[in-house]
Amino acid sequence: xxxxxxxxxxxxxxxxxxxxxxxxxxxxxxxxxxxxxxxxxxxxxxxxxxxxxxxxxxxxxxxxxxxxxxxxxxxxxxxxxxxxxxxxxxxxxxxxxxxxxxxxxxxxxxxxxxxxxxxxxxxxxxxxxxxxxxxxxxxxxxxxxxxxxxxxxxxxxxxxxxxxxxxxxxxxxxxxxxxxxxxxxxxxxxxxxxxxxxxxxxxxxxxxxxxxxxxxxxxxxxxxxxxxxxxxxxxxxxxxxxxxxxxxxxxxxxxxxxxxxxxxxxxxxxxxxxxxxxxxxxxxxxxxxxxxxxxxxxxxxxxxxxxxxxxxxxxxxxxxxxxxxxxxxxxxxxxxxxxxxxxxxxxxxxxxxxxxxxxxxxxxxxxxxxxxxxxxxxxxxxxxxxxxxxxxxxxxxxxxxxxxxxxxxxxxxxxx
Amino acid sequence: xxxxxxxxxxxxxxxxxxxxxxxxxxxxxxxxxxxxxxxxxxxxxxxxxxxxxxxxxxxxxxxxxxxxxxxxxxxxxxxxxxxxxxxxxxxxxxxxxxxxxxxxxxxxxxxxxxxxxxxxxxxxxxxxxxxxxxxxxxxxxxxxxxxxxxxxxxxxxxxxxxxxxxxxxxxxxxxxxxxxxxxxxxxxxxxxxxxxxxxxxxxxxxxxxxxxxxxxxxxxxxxxxxxxx
Numbered sequence: 001x002x003x004x005x006x007x008x009x010x011x012x013x014x015x016x017x018x019x020x021x022x023x024x025x026x027x028x029x030x031x032x033x034x035x036x037x038x039x040x041x042x043x044x045x046x047x048x049x050x051x052x053x054x055x056x057x058x059x060x061x062x063x064x065x066x067x068x069x070x071x072x073x074x075x076x077x078x079x080x081x082x083x084x085x086x087x088x089x090x091x092x093x094x095x096x097x098x099x100x101x102x103x104x105x106x107x108x109x110x111x112x113x114x115x116x117x118x119x120x121x122x123x124x125x126x127x128x129x130x131x132x133x134x135x136x137x138x139x140x141x142x143x144x145x146x147x148x149x150x151x152x153x154x155x156x157x158x159x160x161x162x163x164x165x166x167x168x169x170x171x172x173x174x175x176x177x178x179x180x181x182x183x184x185x186x187x188x189x190x191x192x193x194x195x196x197x198x199x200x201x202x203x204x205x206x207x208x209x210x211x212x213x214x215x216x217x218x219x220x221x222x223x224x225x226x227x228x229x230x231x232x233x234x235x236x237x238x239x240x241x242x243x244x245x246x247x248x249x250x251x252x253x254x255x256x257x258x259x260x261x262x263x264x265x266x267x268x269x270x271x272x273x274x275x276x277x278x279x280x281x282x283x284x285x286x287x288x289x290x291x292x293x294x295x296x297x298x299x300x301x302x303x304x305x306x307x308x309x310x311x312x313x314x315x316x317x318x319x320x321x322x323x324x325x326x327x328x329x330x331x332x333x334x335x336x337x338x339x340x341x342x343x344x345x346x347x348x349x350x351x352x353x354x355x356x357x358x359x360x361x362x363x364x365x366x367x368x369x370x371x372x373x374x375x376x377x378x379x380x381x382x383x384x385x386x387x388x389x390x391x392x393x394x395x396x397x398x399x400x401x402x403x404x405x406x407x408x409x410x411x412x413x414x415x416x
Numbered sequence: 417x418x419x420x421x422x423x424x425x426x427x428x429x430x431x432x433x434x435x436x437x438x439x440x441x442x443x444x445x446x447x448x449x450x451x452x453x454x455x456x457x458x459x460x461x462x463x464x465x466x467x468x469x470x471x472x473x474x475x476x477x478x479x480x481x482x483x484x485x486x487x488x489x490x491x492x493x494x495x496x497x498x499x500x501x502x503x504x505x506x507x508x509x510x511x512x513x514x515x516x517x518x519x520x521x522x523x524x525x526x527x528x529x530x531x532x533x534x535x536x537x538x539x540x541x542x543x544x545x546x547x548x549x550x551x552x553x554x555x556x557x558x559x560x561x562x563x564x565x566x567x568x569x570x571x572x573x574x575x576x577x578x579x580x581x582x583x584x585x586x587x588x589x590x591x592x593x594x595x596x597x598x599x600x601x602x603x604x605x606x607x608x609x610x611x612x613x614x615x616x617x618x619x620x621x622x623x624x625x626x627x628x629x630x631x632x633x634x635x636x637x638x639x640x641x642x643x644x645x
Contacts, residue, residue: 318514319474321501322532325497326532413589414471
């Protein structure tokens with residue numbers, strides 16, 4: 001085998017220019033493949049993260065519903081059709097009953113990563129003569145920072161501040177702009193039931209979704225409970241983050257029946273993001289594979305030409321005792337050397353190009369934490385690229401190599 | 417090398433026809449044998465089948481009827497791998513066109529069949545190759561590339577290559593056909609030396625009658641048959 005390898009290398013050196021061209025073809029396609037996938041997935045992660053980072057895997061809540069059974073349904077007369085629907089939805093608060101017991105049970109579940117309660121309330125901000133409608137979410141700040149990247153979306157202020165000081169609030173960027181409220185200023189809040197309170201602005205929040213930023217604000221959950229004059233066990237939502245996102249739909253169903261609440265899983269809530277990511281992935285893989293196939297044709301051509309030029313050498317090798325499979329291995333090795341050289345330099349090139357893209361400034365109002373183009377440096381793409389490169393070069397080398405192995409030395413030697 | 421085998425090479429009733437475009441018989445019931453240390457030349461007119469016979473004997477051409485026995489081993493129907501081994505170990509070749517690998521140095525050209533055989537380490541093969549080149553007065557050129565040599569020099573390198581594995585028989589297809597008088601003389605002397613000193617058999621196809629006349633035995637062919645010898 002070492003002998004065959006040294007023969008391959010010698011033949012390769014003799015055709016240095018063509019070999020380099022073939023290797024550059026492979027290198028180019030691997031570079032593009034890695035860069036494209038890294039960039040595409042960086043973008044995917046960014047866009048998905050926009051929603052998915054902020055979204056719990058399962059949200060438990062109570063939805064206001066029409067009464068499913070009407071009194072008239074209790075009559076047993078089946079010959080008539082009832083269309084009297086008199087009973088309206090109950091004046092029931094959207095609170096989760098027995099929320100603390102539910103949270104304790106969830107925390108013990110091995111599938112669960114984190115459980116955090118929320119209290120969502122509708123409020124008005126009084127700015128001069130205008131009342132701005134808004135939604136304040138009472139959150140457990142430490143949990144949100146840990147599991148929902150709350151701090152990433154704070155463009156001004158410190159989440160720590162919100163966690164420790166009472167009566168502080170984080171405003172959405174749009175909302176803060178409308179009220180012309182900066183950090184440290186005080187805003188007046190009125191609840192739906194008419195309670196008033198003065199809250200100090202401790203941060204500005206930008207989610208990347210402008211509409212949401214016009215109505216959304218956050219406060220410590222204790223502050224909101226106080227604002228609504230509710231006890232400390234009063235929660236409207238429980239957000240659950242799982243170790244494995246894919247378990248969410250099944251577990252949501254299970255929790256809904258177990259606790260008799262509504263449960264929304266992330267897949268149902270954000271189906272469109274999965275689809276978008278999948279389509280983008282398919283496109284980038286398709287482009288990458290096409291590039292590799294083109295490089296494969298390049299190798300195929302060059303090897304074919306080399307074999308025609310080297311018919312004499314093949315004949316003499318065979319005459320002096322090299323078998324057909326030895327000859328096939330020599331040319332297959334040759335192809336693989338080109339593939340490996342091109343593949344490895346392609347990986348390096350891809351990494352370099354990813355770095356370049358990673359340093360191109362990319363500033364957008366929608367994404368406050370993003371300063372440059374996003375890149376996913378996952379080694380997965382490098383492994384896929386190299387596997388594909390070796391596979392393509394092997395196939396591209398196999399056909400010419402087989403042809404070389406079938407060369408009849410007598411025909412070559414006598415034909416001269 | 418099997419003890420007691422007097423004949424290194426034996427041919428039994430070999431028939432061969434070309435089929436394209438019409439079937440033409442080229443070899444008709446050819447039988448012959450070569451003894452150890454014998455220097456045999458095969459002569460005949462162009463198209464008499466002498467080269468065809470040589471390539472059948474070389475095991476490279478397998479499309480024939482009859483039997484070729486090399487060192488006691490019948491070769492008809494053997495798989496390609498085994499035939500390659502036989503060629504590598506027991507047969508050396510010298511062709512009319514020198515057929516060296518231009519990408520390799522002279523020394524490496526001589527060494528390749530030895531490395532393929534794998535019986536000796538690389539250093540030993542190299543030593544043997546240098547010894548052979550020295551014997552053929554080509555050791556000064558050992559590190560040159562093959563395409564930097566003249567025709568006569570190339571043929572001497574080809575002869576060195578054919579001897580690297582100590583073959584039982586060296587076959588030549590018009591080895592002097594492409595050389596001038598002086599170089600032909602040198603090649604003939606080397607062949608004679610191989611036969612007498614190294615006790616190797618030689619089977620050389622040639623149309624050079626002077627060359628043939630000085631070998632131990634002449635096999636004359638005409639129209640696919642051995643007519644003399």
